[in-house]
Amino acid sequence: MSTVVETVTDLVTPILEEQNFELVEVEFVKEGKSWFLRVFIDKDGGIDIEECAFVSEHLSEKLDTIDPDPIPQAYFLEVSSPGAERPLKKETDYEKALGEYIHISLYQPLDGEKVYEGFLQSFNEETLVLKIKIKTREKEITVERKNIAKARLAIQF
Structure with missing residues (x-):
């Protein structure tokens, strides 16, 4: 195909x-x-x-x-159109998404979780940094890009 x-x-x-x-x-x-x-x-x-x-x-x-x-x-x-929750595939997609709220699904759990939503703080060829909220506390996590199954823009509720 x-x-x-x-x-x-x-x-x-x-x-x-x-x-x-x-x-x-x-x-x-x-x-x-x-x-x-x-x-x-x-x-x-x-x-x-x-x-x-x-x-x-x-x-x-x-x-x-x-x-x-x-x-x-x-x-x-x-x-x-890919819609409001467009996928992030290319480097330019990630560049446009800097500072935006995104959703990522992982192949392997990170800190016991396979799904995260947060604000994209930065990225490079190997990793990306998300600012996530855990209850009332904000935390930055670093995710290896090779562990990302899917990434897309997300709508924050």
Whole structure:
């Protein structure tokens, strides 16, 4: 399935660059009996539905011209914004998230916990520092990036 993701990434990138949009993520997944090709896009100020439709239409046209078909099975194409809780994948995502409230899930527990939410204080290639709240006390924790299964922006309640 990674070849589908790579092919779609190569096809959609010029469309997005032309519009000054950012590619957040491409995924090709089976849910139940159906396949979904999801393309998450963004830009400063957010993406609207017309912009998603524009990218969907142009990407669909490009996919239809490729022979042999890179995606032989039937699938649903979804182009959307990553939403308020967008994933943090690239270095630029982490840079934009400095000082923001984020959610991380870990592969291995740290201090007995596998999930943390807090403010991203700093990061480098190997670690990130989160300011978390434990009851009424604030504490900074350092997390090894190789232990992070998923990271995303979070909404603080």
